[in-house]
Amino acid sequence: MSPNDGPVTLLVVDDEEAIRNAIRRYLTQRGYEVAAAADGEEALTVLERQKITGVLLDVNLPGINGVDLVPRILEIEPTVAILMLTAVNDASAAALCMQRGALDYLVKPIDLAHLDHAIRRALDRRHALLEGQQITQWLKEEVALRAAERHVEQTTQERISVATLEALVNALEAKEPYLRGHSARVADLSASVAAHLGRPDEEIEAIRTAGRLHDIGKIGIREAILNKQGPLSDEEYEHVKQHVLVGSQILAPMVHLREVVTFVRGHHERWDGCGYPDRLSGESIPLGARIIGAVEIYDALTTSRPYQEKMGPDLAVERMRDLVGTAIDPAIHEAVEAVVSRRQALVFLDDAQLT
Numbered sequence: 001m002s003p004n005d006g007p008v009t010l011l012v013v014d015d016e017e018a019i020r021n022a023i024r025r026y027l028t029q030r031g032y033e034v035a036a037a038a039d040g041e042e043a044l045t046v047l048e049r050q051k052i053t054g055v056l057l058d059v060n061l062p063g064i065n066g067v068d069l070v071p072r073i074l075e076i077e078p079t080v081a082i083l084m085l086t087a088v089n090d091a092s093a094a095a096l097c098m099q100r101g102a103l104d105y106l107v108k109p110i111d112l113a114h115l116d117h118a119i120r121r122a123l124d125r126r127h128a129l130l131e132g133q134q135i136t137q138w139l140k141e142e143v144a145l146r147a148a149e150r151h152v153e154q155t156t157q158e159r160i161s162v163a164t165l166e167a168l169v170n171a172l173e174a175k176e177p178y179l180r181g182h183s184a185r186v187a188d189l190s191a192s193v194a195a196h197l198g199r200p201d202e203e204i205e206a207i208r209t210a211g212r213l214h215d216i217g218k219i220g221i222r223e224a225i226l227n228k229q230g231p232l233s234d235e236e237y238e239h240v241k242q243h244v245l246v247g248s249q250i251l252a253p254m255v256h257l258r259e260v261v262t263f264v265r266g267h268h269e270r271w272d273g274c275g276y277p278d279r280l281s282g283e284s285i286p287l288g289a290r291i292i293g294a295v296e297i298y299d300a301l302t303t304s305r306p307y308q309e310k311m312g313p314d315l316a317v318e319r320m321r322d323l324v325g326t327a328i329d330p331a332i333h334e335a336v337e338a339v340v341s342r343r344q345a346l347v348f349l350d351d352a353q354l355t
Contacts, residue, residue, distance in 0.1 A: 008123065009033040009051060013043045013069075014058040014085065019110075023056065026112050027119075040064030040072075047076045054081040054123055056115075057102070059093045067093050070100040081126035083118060085110065086184075094184070095166040107188040111343060114192055121201060162257070165250070166212050182299060187211030190295045192343075193335045194288070203259075207288040210263035214292050217247025217264070241276050244268055263288035267296065270327045285329075294332045297323065298340070313340050 010032050014020040020036050027034045035050065037043040039062050046052065055073060059066035070082060084105035086094040094105035103122045106115060169183050191208040199207070218226060221243055225236050232240065248265040251257050266280060266289030273281030275293075301316035311319065317337045324333045 007033065008053045009035065010119070011043060011046055011052045011055045012036045013038075013040070013055060013061065013066075015039060015061055016058075019108075023110070023112075023115070026115070030116055032119075040066075040069045043069065044072060044076065047073060047080075052077055052080055054083065054119060054126070056083050056085055056119075057097075059084055059086040059097065059105075065093075067096050067100070070097050070102050074101045079126065081122040083122045095163060098166075099163045107184060109343065111192060111339075114195065117195060121205070162209060162213075165216055169213060169216055182303070183212050183215060185299050185303075186214065186292060186295050189298065189336075189339065190288075190291045192339045193291050193295065193332065196335045196339050197287075197331075199287070203288070206259045207263060207291060209257070210260045210267070210288055211292055211295070213251065213260065214247065214264050214267050214296070215243065216250055217243035217245065219250075220246035241268070244277055259286075259288070262286045263292060265289070267292040269293065271329050272326045275327070282329075290329045290332050291335075294320070294328045294336055297328070298336060313344055316340075 010027055012020050012023050012027070012034060013036075014023070015038050017038070020038065024034045024036050035046050035052070037046055041063055043055070043057075047055075057066050057069060057073075061069070064072070066084060066086075073080060073082060082097070082102040084094045084097045084102050085108060086105050087108055094102075097105065103125050104118060106118055166183075187208050188211070190211040191204050194204045194207045221240055225232065225239060228236070244265050244267065248261050251261045251264060263286055265277065266286050269275035269278065269280045269285045269289060270293075271282060271285070271290070273279050275285075297320055298316055301311045301319060302313060304310045317333075317340050320328060320333060320336070324330050
């Protein structure tokens, strides 16, 4: 919980009773006060009756969906921290929720340890926003309004720029069935791998953002090549390889994404130095790029593609073992294996609760 933030009450909004109750029990054990609602109307009633600090909001709800519920929640409680819960194929809806004021989203099935981390991160952001509002008010009183407004404008532009780019990625992926949700899945699993490796919160967030934006450069790739079903010619493959450079060029003017740019540029480098665009090897490849590169391989193996049937998670991790020491950092493979194994256990647990 954020310091000086007072009592924290969370509202869990999910129409699946088993999931709602499981999250509620876990958060109660973590020391939070927890309310619950099965749909949007019930959630709005709870918000009108009591002070809520944070909302865990499912995107797909009966009646009012999560996208439309976000602005109505903020109208009642403007300072609430909203964290979206979404299925893998709802990435575009989750991005729209963030444009409307949600602070983050998680992909189901929810890793409870990751959930706790995400809640604390969202509450810290909320606390920072509240402090920013207090500082802005003080600056207004001290006749420093212009400086404060420039800072607020910059922060707003940073949030809008990332959300806009994510919307472009979602639109690009929507054209191909096997690509839908790819960037959301890569972002979510990459952040979990980084957390498993004990990386600092700021670095985890940079890796999550880079995961969402790692394929933004494919906007510059000819559509005929992106949609080609058969093998690429050498010339076509060289053209596709340019997407990491195009992506880093798109992001380069955004100074607040400096670290993200290095992850996007380097996510096709290989541990043995045979990748692109800079032929980096080993630990000279930024950690975030190594993680995203490995997770991309996992996602390609576990989703249906025109040229292959999808594999189960365990088989995909085992198949990736063949690439350890050449394409994949051995330590990253171990972390991916650990996170995937934990998620499989959670899926089994969720299925058991629902039967």
